[in-house]
Amino acid sequence: MGVPDQSGDHQWSQQHLSHYIEGDLRPRARRRLARHALGCVDCGRGIRAMRALVYAAAGIDGRPGVSAPAAIFDRARLAGTSGPAAQPGP
Amino acid sequence: MTPELTEAELLARARSGDIAAFERLSGAYADRLFMLLLRLLGDPDEAMDVAQEVMLRAWLGITRFQGRSSYFTWLYRIAVNEANRALDRRSRRPAGVSIGTSELELPASPAHDPFRAAESSELRQALREALMQLPPELRTAIVLRDVEGLSTQEAAEIAGIGQAAFKSRLHQARLRVRAAIGDDALVTSGG
Numbered sequence: 147m148g149v150p151d152q153s154g155d156h157q158w159s160q161q162h163l164s165h166y167i168e169g170d171l172r173p174r175a176r177r178r179l180a181r182h183a184l185g186c187v188d189c190g191r192g193i194r195a196m197r198a199l200v201y202a203a204a205g206i207d208g209r210p211g212v213s214a215p216a217a218i219f220d221r222a223r224l225a226g227t228s229g230p231a232a233q234p235g236p
Numbered sequence: 237m238t239p240e241l242t243e244a245e246l247l248a249r250a251r252s253g254d255i256a257a258f259e260r261l262s263g264a265y266a267d268r269l270f271m272l273l274l275r276l277l278g279d280p281d282e283a284m285d286v287a288q289e290v291m292l293r294a295w296l297g298i299t300r301f302q303g304r305s306s307y308f309t310w311l312y313r314i315a316v317n318e319a320n321r322a323l324d325r326r327s328r329r330p331a332g333v334s335i336g337t338s339e340l341e342l343p344a345s346p347a348h349d350p351f352r353a354a355e356s357s358e359l360r361q362a363l364r365e366a367l368m369q370l371p372p373e374l375r376t377a378i379v380l381r382d383v384e385g386l387s388t389q390e391a392a393e394i395a396g397i398g399q400a401a402f403k404s405r406l407h408q409a410r411l412r413v414r415a416a417i418g419d420d421a422l423v424t425s426g427g
Contacts, residue, residue: 163411163414165407195419196422199382199410200410202359202363203363205360206364212271214267214269214270215284218270218284218287218291219262221289222258222288222292223255225292225295226255230252
C-alpha cells in the first residue's frame with residue numbers, strides 16, 4: 147500500500163482506516179496514517195469508529211445464535227435413496 | 237451409530253450413501269450455517285429454503301468432496317453460492333412481488349424471526365440494516381470475516397476468490413457500513 151503526499155493525507159487516511167486496523171498497510175504508510183490521525187480529530191475518531199464497527203459485528207446477534215430448524219435435512223432425506231452412491235464420481 | 241466416530245469416519249460413511257452419517261457430519265455445522273444464511277439473506281423463510289438446498293447439494297455432491305479444504309469450508313462455500321443464487325433470483329423478481337428492504341430486515345411475524353427473540357441494541361440493529369444495504373459480494377465478505385470471525389484465508393476460500401481480492405471487498409464493505417451508521421453512533425456505542 148502506497149504512501150500519500152502530504153496534501154492528500156486526510157482523504158487517503160479516511161479511505162484506509164480499515165486497512166490500518168487490519169494491519170494491511172506497509173510500515174511507512176502505517177506511520178504516516180498514525181501521524182496524521184494524531185492531529186486530525188476526524189481520522190482519530192474514524193479509527194475508533196472502525197474498531198467499534200468490527201467489535202460490534204462480532205456481537206451482532208447479542209447471543210450465541212439460533213438453532214437450525216429440524217427440517218434442514220428434509221430435501222436431502224427425500225433424495226436419500228438416490229444419494230451420493232448413485233451419483234457419478236468427480 | 238456410535239458417538240465416537242470422527243469426522244473422517246462420518247465422511248467416509250456419508251460418501252458410501254449413509255444419510256444418517258451425513259446428517260451427523262453436517263449437523264455439527266447446521267446452526268452456524270443457518271445463521272450465516274440469515275445474515276446473508278435477512279429473511280428466515282428464505283434462509284430455511286436455501287439451507288435445505290445447501291444440505292441437498294452437499295448430500296448429492298459429497299462424493300466429489302476431495303478433502304482439499306475442510307468439510308466446514310466446503311459446506312460454507314456451497315451456502316455462500318446458494319445464498320448468492322437466491323439473491324440473484326430475488327433481484328430478478330418482478331417489482332410487484334419483490335421483497336422490500338424493511339421486510340428483509342424485520343420479518344413481519346415475531347414468531348418467524350429468530351433475531352427478535354433477543355433484545356437488540358440500536359447499534360446492532362443499525363449494523364444489520366447497513367449490512368442488508370450492501371451488494372451481496374461485500375456483505376459476504378464482512379459477514380464471513382467480521383461477523384463469523386473466520387480467518388482471511390478461510391473466508392476468501394469460501395467466497396471463492398483470492399485473499400487480496402477478499403481484503404479489498406472487506407475494506408470496501410467496512411467503509412460503506414461505517415458511512416451508513418456514522419462515526420458518532422459507532423464511537424458512542426463503544427462497539
